[in-house]
Amino acid sequence: MALRIYNTLTRQTEAFVPHQPGQVTMYICGPTVYADAHIGHAMAAIIFDTVRRYLVYQGYAVHFVTNFTDVDDKIIRRAREQGRDPLELANHYASEYLRHLRELNVLPADLYPRVSQEMAWITAMILGLEEKGYAYRLDGDVYFRVTRDEDYGKLSGRRLQEALAGTRIEEDARKEHPGDFALWKGAKPGEPAWESPFGAGRPGWHIECSAMCLHHLGEAVDIHGGGNDLIFPHHENEIAQSESYTGKAFARYWMHNGMLQLAGEKMSKSLGNLVTIDQFLREHSADALRLLIATGHYRKPVVYTAETVESAERSLARLRSGLRPAQGRESTGEAAEKLRLAVEEVRAGFIEAMDDDFNTAGAIAALFELVRAINSGRAGGVSGPFFQAAQQTLRELAGVLGLQLAEPAAEAAAEVAARPFIDLLVNVRGDLRQARQWALADKVRDSLKALGVTLEDTPAGPRWKIEAE
């Protein structure tokens, strides 16, 4: 078996064959930076990070580019409201976003191009399109001529005539065709503008990604991705521009992730039903979000509720249980052999699932089987190389999904201040147990529990942790 990917363009799952053997280029459409990013953005970033990690795991050299839209109507409006400079505002949210990505354990891209720094490439491309008859000027604007592009609509499955019926597009009588979209917008007073052969202005939304992608990754990328809300019009228009410009297929595989749903609706800035990444991370770990997302399939919507997050947290605790140290000293024998075989099976199952269009849910099922095998082995007294190898495999495969399986931050925080006092109480309780003073010992444990400290007695002695609020 080898990797297969669902391609939005063909609506089929296809064998993955990159242009250059062993090398993969990925371009993922990044956010427009004008407000705090929410966990829907995080979901897209996490999904494509997982795709990337798996490709690397399979030995590909991956060149990963994701952009920032830092020139845009919404940025300008927001900046005006706050009396700030648009680019300064965009830079602020872009660096915030980069911080979020780090916190979510998303690997950094090789490059984060920004519209404001790619103007030469953008205007050159528009000029090229105009020369080929795919674009026309209109009162300082430049539009793409959709009727000139014979296969326009192939990604989203919309025919040009159909798109017109029942559409809510404001008819702009000046345009040749209602579906024509702006490549360049002439400058209006008070707006940031760049000089160009068409006069001062700024790029339309779609052209930037085409230009940056062509500039940094060449005429044909292997994987071009983003949220499924970008299929139309954004990616449809990217294809139209890019292929009209180069005469070549723009992207080999189009991948689109499903939306995060809050209260049964897509989470979005315009609907206002959002949880920001900061809000989420104040109460939960990055692992919890990554696991919640990986539990489903990337093309389907993810249901976000207090209950599904809580479930993810508990599942995570179970995954971590596989990492606890061995207790016995049986390095060989039947139980050890059983564990060794389980590791082989789990790895094969994990790869088989991931090869099938990144079936992370199946991959996680394999992880849980490994956890059970490890815990079972530990209970059976297994230790030594096989036990270590099993745990190492768990770490490694979890890592492909971007899961770190670190103990909760709350416990780490306790190490600073409360640790000596808690240890003191735990020791006193230990003495009480020695003296068979069960009632007092239980009182200490119950009191600690009430304060959020959970105490467990294990063969290796007591262990405690602080529950996150």
Next chain:
RNA sequence: GGCGACGUAGCCAAGCGGUAAGGCAGGGGUCUGCAAAACCCCCAUCGCCGGUUCAAAUCCGGCCGUCGCCUCCA
């Protein structure tokens, strides 16, 4: 109105023609002074109605319901 996706146990969710993965929650047991954790066991015929097939959750048709896109959006 057009294009598309989806409906699997209390919840989340794989499977996509050969007789239902996994997790959470729940029940029983082992261990434990008692717990907790861990381990063992139990817990669904797949929205509804027809059809194709030796065989369907999986294919086809109809119906009901949910969601996304068609406007900025990951």
